[in-house]
């Protein structure tokens with residue numbers, strides 16, 4: 292199967308997530324494209340972005356490999372990161388090198404099955420890599436079994452059974468287990484909020500690291516400073 296060279300390009304490097312959802316102060320494709328430009332000038336190796344319009348605006352501004360996703364809330368499912376074939380197809384059609392989607396074992400909208408989505412994507416987009424946004428070791432095993440190209444830790448701490456957990460807890464104890472379990476390259480993602488944590492993830496053996504809010508969400512950054520006054 293022909294695959295693009297995303298994994299070679301990002302090995303040992305920083306991927307910067309440029310996302311602002313509706314309701315966030317920076318919600319704007321124009322602003323996300325400028326964020327991506329800053330990411331590139333800083334030496335970021337790739338961008339992670341949400342929605343077709345943001346991905347396209349970023350692709351027009353910077354030539355960096357892209358992990359694309361599309362967050363959509365459906366009434367019949369808790370899965371929101373590229374939940375159905377419709378969003379998978381839309382994101383892959385932008386030419387994003389990687390399409391990321393939820394792999395948390397929870398039911399998908401319209402009763403769609405992840406195995407069917409993966410099979411369909413392989414047929415329609417054989418060059419596109421698939422990244423599994425997982426929360427638990429069970430999810431990692433499922434992603435490996437389904438042949439995902441990249442295992443991400445994105446959803447750890449964001450599902451009912453992992454609520455309150457942080458990837459960095461106990462010197463990345465959970466991440467170490469992921470690295471032992473996974474049969475595909477692991478990209479650390481989720482609350483990697485200092486340069487030291489990024490360094491640690493790479494030293495532990497992660498293929499690359501995604502950092503989002505600590506770089507591209509000024510509201511979140513400002514709140515952390517304000518909190519230091521209140522404490």
Ligand SMILES: CC(=O)N[C@H](C=O)[C@@H](O)[C@H](O)[C@H](O)COP(=O)(O)O
Nearest residue numbers: 308445449481482483502503504505
């Ligand atoms: C859980 C979820 O929906 N995560 C999203 C996935 O794309 C983004 O909102 C995060 O910003 C991204 O994962 C990077 O993480 P952090 O911003 O913590 O560095």
